[in-house]
Amino acid sequence: MSRAVVEQRTPTRVSHRRADLVRPRLINYMAVKSFVKGMVELEIRAQHGTYIRELVSGDGGRTDPSLSLLVDSPCKVEVLDVLNLHLDNSEKKDD
Template sequence: MNRMKVGEEEKTKTYTALVWTQKAIEKEDITFINDIKDLTLDQKTPLRVLHRRTLAIRQRVIHSMNARYKDSHHFYLGLKTQAGTYIKEFVHGDFGRTKPNLCQLLKTDADILELDVEVGKCSL
Protein backbone atom coordinates (compact mmCIF):
# COMPACT_ATOMS: atom_id res chain seq x y z
CA MET A 1 0.00 0.00 0.00
CA ASN A 2 2.85 2.37 0.79
CA ARG A 3 4.29 1.94 -2.71
CA MET A 4 0.91 2.84 -4.24
CA LYS A 5 0.73 6.05 -2.21
CA VAL A 6 4.17 7.29 -3.31
CA GLY A 7 3.72 10.54 -5.22
CA GLU A 8 -0.02 10.69 -4.48
CA GLU A 9 0.19 14.32 -3.33
CA GLU A 10 1.61 15.38 -6.72
CA LYS A 11 -0.97 13.60 -8.87
CA THR A 12 -3.61 15.68 -10.60
CA LYS A 13 -6.99 14.98 -12.11
CA THR A 14 -9.01 16.94 -14.65
CA TYR A 15 -12.79 17.26 -14.54
CA THR A 16 -15.60 18.95 -16.42
CA ALA A 17 -18.80 19.79 -14.56
CA LEU A 18 -22.11 21.36 -15.44
CA VAL A 19 -22.96 23.78 -12.65
CA TRP A 20 -26.28 25.44 -11.78
CA THR A 21 -26.40 28.71 -9.83
CA GLN A 22 -29.32 30.36 -8.12
CA LYS A 23 -28.35 33.87 -9.22
CA ALA A 24 -27.78 34.70 -12.85
CA ILE A 25 -24.19 34.25 -14.03
CA GLU A 26 -22.50 37.35 -15.40
CA LYS A 27 -19.35 37.84 -17.45
CA GLU A 28 -17.54 39.06 -14.33
CA ASP A 29 -18.31 35.76 -12.56
CA ILE A 30 -16.77 33.77 -15.41
CA THR A 31 -13.66 36.00 -15.41
CA PHE A 32 -13.38 35.73 -11.62
CA ILE A 33 -13.46 31.92 -11.74
CA ASN A 34 -10.96 31.74 -14.60
CA ASP A 35 -8.49 33.91 -12.66
CA ILE A 36 -8.34 31.61 -9.63
CA LYS A 37 -5.14 29.57 -9.44
CA ASP A 38 -3.81 27.16 -6.81
CA LEU A 39 -6.77 27.48 -4.45
CA THR A 40 -6.19 25.51 -1.23
CA LEU A 41 -9.27 23.85 0.25
CA ASP A 42 -9.94 22.39 3.68
CA GLN A 43 -12.28 19.46 3.10
CA LYS A 44 -13.87 17.51 5.93
CA THR A 45 -14.79 13.97 4.99
CA PRO A 46 -18.01 14.43 2.97
CA LEU A 47 -21.30 13.36 4.47
CA ARG A 48 -21.91 11.03 1.52
CA VAL A 49 -18.80 8.94 2.30
CA LEU A 50 -18.58 9.41 6.08
CA HIS A 51 -20.00 5.91 6.66
CA ARG A 52 -16.94 4.34 5.00
CA ARG A 53 -14.13 6.86 5.59
CA THR A 54 -12.68 8.28 8.78
CA LEU A 55 -13.59 11.82 9.77
CA ALA A 56 -10.67 14.04 8.85
CA ILE A 57 -9.88 17.43 7.39
CA ARG A 58 -7.81 17.12 4.24
CA GLN A 59 -6.13 19.96 2.42
CA ARG A 60 -6.43 19.75 -1.34
CA VAL A 61 -5.50 22.15 -4.12
CA ILE A 62 -7.46 23.24 -7.16
CA HIS A 63 -4.68 24.18 -9.54
CA SER A 64 -6.87 25.89 -12.13
CA MET A 65 -10.47 26.45 -13.19
CA ASN A 66 -11.97 27.32 -16.53
CA ALA A 67 -15.60 28.45 -16.70
CA ARG A 68 -17.61 28.52 -19.91
CA TYR A 69 -21.01 30.23 -20.01
CA LYS A 70 -23.99 28.06 -21.05
CA ASP A 71 -27.00 30.19 -20.07
CA SER A 72 -27.99 32.61 -17.31
CA HIS A 73 -28.03 29.93 -14.59
CA HIS A 74 -25.64 27.28 -15.97
CA PHE A 75 -21.97 27.11 -16.85
CA TYR A 76 -19.40 24.46 -17.58
CA LEU A 77 -16.55 24.30 -15.12
CA GLY A 78 -13.23 22.73 -16.03
CA LEU A 79 -11.03 21.86 -13.06
CA LYS A 80 -7.47 20.64 -12.68
CA THR A 81 -7.11 19.43 -9.11
CA GLN A 82 -4.90 17.55 -6.74
CA ALA A 83 -5.92 13.89 -6.67
CA GLY A 84 -8.38 13.17 -3.89
CA THR A 85 -10.26 16.46 -4.14
CA TYR A 86 -14.00 16.08 -3.61
CA ILE A 87 -15.41 18.01 -6.58
CA LYS A 88 -19.13 17.83 -5.78
CA GLU A 89 -18.46 19.13 -2.29
CA PHE A 90 -16.28 21.94 -3.64
CA VAL A 91 -19.21 23.12 -5.77
CA HIS A 92 -22.04 22.98 -3.21
CA GLY A 93 -19.99 23.25 -0.02
CA ASP A 94 -21.39 20.15 1.74
CA PHE A 95 -23.07 22.24 4.48
CA GLY A 96 -19.86 24.17 5.11
CA ARG A 97 -17.63 21.09 5.25
CA THR A 98 -15.53 22.33 2.30
CA LYS A 99 -13.99 25.79 2.62
CA PRO A 100 -13.74 27.74 0.48
CA ASN A 101 -16.37 26.44 -1.92
CA LEU A 102 -17.93 27.70 -5.14
CA CYS A 103 -21.07 28.94 -3.34
CA GLN A 104 -18.90 31.16 -1.13
CA LEU A 105 -16.77 32.37 -4.02
CA LEU A 106 -19.78 33.31 -6.19
CA LYS A 107 -21.96 34.40 -3.25
CA THR A 108 -24.90 32.25 -4.39
CA ASP A 109 -26.20 28.72 -4.04
CA ALA A 110 -24.72 26.35 -6.62
CA ASP A 111 -25.02 22.67 -7.39
CA ILE A 112 -23.39 20.21 -9.71
CA LEU A 113 -25.63 18.61 -12.34
CA GLU A 114 -23.08 16.57 -14.28
CA LEU A 115 -19.49 15.55 -13.60
CA ASP A 116 -17.04 13.96 -16.01
CA VAL A 117 -13.51 12.83 -15.23
CA GLU A 118 -11.12 13.43 -18.11
CA VAL A 119 -9.31 10.22 -18.95
CA GLY A 120 -5.58 10.57 -19.40
CA LYS A 121 -3.11 8.29 -21.11
CA CYS A 122 -1.83 5.41 -19.05
CA SER A 123 1.76 4.33 -19.46
CA LEU A 124 2.87 0.87 -18.45
Protein backbone atom coordinates (compact mmCIF):
# COMPACT_ATOMS: atom_id res chain seq x y z
CA MET A 1 0.00 0.00 0.00
CA SER A 2 2.01 2.95 -1.27
CA ARG A 3 0.70 6.29 -2.55
CA ALA A 4 -2.76 5.23 -1.39
CA VAL A 5 -5.44 7.35 0.22
CA VAL A 6 -7.33 5.82 3.13
CA GLU A 7 -10.51 7.17 4.68
CA GLN A 8 -10.19 7.29 8.46
CA ARG A 9 -13.19 7.90 10.65
CA THR A 10 -12.32 9.15 14.13
CA PRO A 11 -11.09 6.03 15.99
CA THR A 12 -13.20 4.55 18.73
CA ARG A 13 -10.35 5.01 21.23
CA VAL A 14 -10.41 8.82 20.81
CA SER A 15 -14.04 9.38 19.77
CA HIS A 16 -14.96 10.66 23.23
CA ARG A 17 -12.69 13.69 22.76
CA ARG A 18 -12.59 14.27 18.98
CA ALA A 19 -15.28 15.08 16.44
CA ASP A 20 -16.59 12.01 14.62
CA LEU A 21 -15.38 12.86 11.13
CA VAL A 22 -14.01 10.96 8.14
CA ARG A 23 -10.57 12.22 7.16
CA PRO A 24 -8.65 11.23 4.02
CA ARG A 25 -5.02 10.35 4.78
CA LEU A 26 -2.21 9.66 2.32
CA ILE A 27 -0.06 6.58 2.89
CA ASN A 28 3.18 7.48 1.15
CA TYR A 29 4.98 4.20 1.71
CA MET A 30 4.44 0.84 3.41
CA ALA A 31 6.96 -1.97 3.22
CA VAL A 32 7.52 -5.29 4.99
CA LYS A 33 10.87 -5.20 6.82
CA SER A 34 10.62 -8.72 8.28
CA PHE A 35 8.16 -11.58 8.65
CA VAL A 36 8.78 -14.21 11.33
CA LYS A 37 6.27 -16.64 12.88
CA GLY A 38 3.20 -14.63 11.95
CA MET A 39 4.71 -11.34 13.14
CA VAL A 40 5.35 -8.65 10.54
CA GLU A 41 7.57 -5.61 10.94
CA LEU A 42 6.41 -2.78 8.71
CA GLU A 43 7.91 0.54 7.79
CA ILE A 44 5.19 3.09 7.10
CA ARG A 45 5.47 6.69 5.97
CA ALA A 46 2.12 8.43 6.19
CA GLN A 47 0.56 11.87 6.19
CA HIS A 48 0.47 13.67 9.53
CA GLY A 49 -2.64 12.83 11.51
CA THR A 50 -2.83 9.25 10.28
CA TYR A 51 -3.89 6.81 12.97
CA ILE A 52 -1.37 4.01 12.39
CA ARG A 53 -2.90 1.45 14.77
CA GLU A 54 -6.22 1.86 12.98
CA LEU A 55 -4.53 1.72 9.57
CA VAL A 56 -3.37 -1.77 10.56
CA SER A 57 -6.47 -3.04 12.42
CA GLY A 58 -9.22 -1.28 10.49
CA ASP A 59 -10.91 -0.28 13.77
CA GLY A 60 -14.09 -2.18 12.98
CA GLY A 61 -14.33 -0.75 9.46
CA ARG A 62 -13.64 2.85 10.49
CA THR A 63 -10.44 2.89 8.38
CA ASP A 64 -10.83 1.85 4.75
CA PRO A 65 -8.85 0.27 3.34
CA SER A 66 -6.82 -1.19 6.20
CA LEU A 67 -4.07 -3.78 6.31
CA SER A 68 -6.50 -6.25 7.94
CA LEU A 69 -8.92 -5.77 5.06
CA LEU A 70 -6.20 -6.14 2.43
CA VAL A 71 -4.83 -9.41 3.87
CA ASP A 72 -8.32 -10.64 4.89
CA SER A 73 -7.16 -11.43 8.42
CA PRO A 74 -7.29 -9.64 11.77
CA CYS A 75 -4.15 -7.59 12.43
CA LYS A 76 -3.07 -5.50 15.38
CA VAL A 77 -0.10 -3.37 16.34
CA GLU A 78 2.03 -4.89 19.11
CA VAL A 79 4.75 -2.19 19.11
CA LEU A 80 4.73 1.21 17.45
CA ASP A 81 7.95 3.21 17.09
CA VAL A 82 8.06 6.64 15.44
CA LEU A 83 11.39 6.76 13.60
CA ASN A 84 11.19 10.16 11.90
CA LEU A 85 8.98 13.16 11.40
CA HIS A 86 9.13 14.45 7.83
CA LEU A 87 7.99 18.06 7.68
CA ASP A 88 7.60 20.02 4.48
CA ASN A 89 8.15 23.79 4.51
CA SER A 90 4.49 24.54 5.21
CA GLU A 91 4.59 22.42 8.37
CA LYS A 92 7.84 23.70 9.90
CA LYS A 93 7.48 25.89 12.93
CA ASP A 94 9.56 29.03 13.36
CA ASP A 95 11.97 29.00 16.30
